[in-house]
Amino acid sequence: MPGSATIHTVQRMKQDGRKIVAITAYDYSMALWIDQAGVDIVLVGDSLGSTMLGYESTIPVEMSDMIRAVQSVRRAIKGALLIADMPFGSYGADVWESVQNAAALMKSGADGVKIEGAACIPAIQAMVDIGIPVMGHLGFTPQSVHRLGGHKVQGRGEDGQRLLESARTLQDAGCFSIVLELVPSQIANEASKALAIPTIGIGAGPGCDGQIQVVHDIVGLTPAKYKHARRFVELGEALKSAVREYAEAAREGSFPSKDESFE
Secondary structure: OOOOOOHHHHHHHHHHOOOEEEEEOOOHHHHHHHHHHOOOEEEEOOOHHHHOOOOOOOOOOOHHHHHHHHHHHHOOOOOOEEEEEOOOOOOOOOHHHHHHHHHHHHHOOOOEEEOOOOOOHHHHHHHHHOOOOEEEEEEOOHHHHHHHOOOOOOOOOOHHHHHHHHHHHHHHHOOOEEEEEOOOHHHHHHHHHHOOOOEEEEOOOOOOOEEEEOHHHHOOOOOOOOOOOOOOOOHHHHHHHHHHHHHHHHHHOOOOOHHHOOO
16 A cells, blocks of 8 residues: 655655655565654665665666565555666656556555666656656766766766756656765755756755665665765674574573473
8 A cells, every 4th residue: 555655745844944854775674664664755775676686786686676675664564655667777768668567566555666867768758658757867877877977976067957858858758856976065056946856865865856875884784985965873793693682592592581481
């Protein structure tokens, strides 16, 4: 069952000047707590490739991985808008196949899909035409990491104007929102002012209409630390400490206690 938020909810937030809060989730247990925290958008990102599956990039992620993750997160999400990434190779020049894959994610419980770049306009238009909400994604696009030469800021110099043009193209194609990743703050600000649809930033400064982060990055569940991702808690260290205490208690025989056992 869809959550209470809709694409119109987040679009109204831009109109009202209220910041949009988005975050990733990949499984039921994490999504349950995230939804209770009161975010506006939950993204089932293909970043699950690195956070959950141990891949070095998002490239190996399959449609089957995304479908299972969307189904799991959907069971937990009651309030937020649920968006699903379309993984590498699931969209492109073949419009029919692109639409079919987007429809599969919608049938799995997504409220919309996210597509990287501005090279698949016919596919985006076809999805929108049949009722599939599409979120765009510009700047650093992880599925293009090999072409971009690594995790680098995009949109500096003359590339900034090209990024703004791409943003307008995505808006005209029917996207309801656009993620701007690793983009200079000035360019992100310009895009946010120029577009009628919301911009959601990650490493794009405070001027975007909203912010999105990978949940593992901001709660300390990833070894790497990124400039754009503030750590609000160190869950990884807390988890390691708790497991160590459990192991010590089990080895010395103090766990389980009498109160933790049955007659």
